């Protein structure tokens with residue numbers, strides 16, 4: 001009977017971090033099981049924009065990740081504000097209304113920079129400034145949002161490809177079209193392998209430790225409907241169709257404790273023109289996140305969120321869900337021509353509706369109450385403003401007063417024709433519900449004790465995110481806990497020798 005030191009289930013960022021970390025820490029025989037066939041490999045990681053949120057005290061701490069960057073960007077480091085561990089933790093606390101797990105969020109934040117350096121140095125992941133998603137031009141300089149400067153070169157596609165290359169270089173075996181279906185237990189109740197449904201049928205594969213890194217349940221309509229609700233049940237899926245909650249169900253079946261917000265998910269405004277699953281070649285380009293510079297209306301012609309509540313990378317993960325709660329789960333984003341240059345390049349993947357007047361524009365939209373829509377925009381334009389001037393590089397406080405829902409930043413009027421409308425719906429990215437783990441990434445059972453031999457990481461970790469999520473945290477969390485899981489799985493395997 002062939003036995004591995006460590007089996008890693010999944011082949012996204014978290015799982016491959018775990019596999020490489022296990023190997024780096026002495027596990028000789030590591031097996032990666034990937035449910036997807038080779039041409040669909042890599043999970044949501046392939047789809048990601050691959051922006052990485054990192055805590056640092058001085059902007060120049062990022063220099064090793066971005067060699068020679070000052071030749072490409074004028075005064076590059078002057079456009080970056082320090083983002084301390086406290087800032088990062090405060091952001092996590094703020095967007096989750098104080099509910100993020102204190103132990104896990106501390107581990108994530110404290111390790112964020114070291115993890116990204118490890119991805120770079122050990123994984124060989126090349127980095128670049130996240131210019132199309134995060135930076136805003138001010139004169140000749142780019143101003144970066146706090147903590148969000150760096151991404152993997154070629155985004156998720158590049159990140160995923162690099163992880164597979166790093167695994168291959170270490171001789172880590174990857175089996176494609178091979179889904180783990182069940183966790184195996186020995187006589188003493190220790191996890192000793194998995195059942196696998198592969199190209200040639202079912203087999204049992206044994207190992208001294210198993211790391212689950214096989215994603216959440218975002219692609220599983222039954223689990224979405226059951227745990228999050230019918231509205232999210234009907235959402236379009238932004239990433240891989242293979243994350244069906246298998247790992248969560250397998251672990252819970254042997255006594256793992258569900259943890260975190262099972263009724264919560266990351267869902268963003270995406271183009272309503274896309275199909276039920278985002279095409280792999282367009283990765284994250286369905287996103288429509290420039291609503292901060294315009295208005296969002298529903299089918300009743302009304303606004304339903306404060307588009308300027310915060311910078312978009314702190315609100316996008318909950319506004320997708322807000323759209324799903326509106327009639328028909330659909331809306332429109334409206335802009336005028338003076339802000340058009342501020343829209344993310346991703347908007348170019350769909351064609352806007354364009355008209356010379358607001359009335360003509362709204363007449364073209366698939367909404368039920370066009371007269372109300374016109375009143376909504378006219379009332380917004382007529383509302384008194386407080387604050388000084390529109391400034392897209394920061395929360396500018398340029399706000400309306402007296403509307404049912406005020407726009408509290410970037411409240412520029414829609415008064416410069418032509419006008420533009422982009423359709424939006426909510427697309428689910430990943431689910432927040434997961435398993436309880438300890439600081440060693442060991443899975444905790446419903447008896448509050450670790451399940452011996454079982455580790456988890458990535459989207460399967462419960463407790464970090466509630467209701468909302470600060471952009472760029474998923475991949476850093478995945479690599480942080482993947483690295484910890486791999487290291488501890490390797491230690492356990494060596495202890496069994």
Ligand SMILES: Cc1cc2nc3c(=O)[nH]c(=O)nc-3n(C[C@H](O)[C@H](O)[C@H](O)COP(=O)(O)OP(=O)(O)OC[C@H]3O[C@@H](n4cnc5c(N)ncnc54)[C@H](O)[C@@H]3O)c2cc1C
Nearest residue numbers: 010012014035043044045049050051180239458459474475
């Ligand atoms: C469009 C989009 C854009 C994003 N942009 C960003 C971003 O810019 N920054 C950021 O930090 N995060 C981003 N995210 C989130 C990020 O992609 C995820 O947090 C991260 O990829 C999760 O990593 P993971 O390894 O846990 O899961 P995944 O990468 O989804 O990997 C799960 C793996 O498990 C496999 N699998 C599933 N079931 C089984 C089974 N039974 N047996 C074997 N294998 C199985 C899957 O095929 C896959 O390989 C984005 C996500 C999407 C969809």
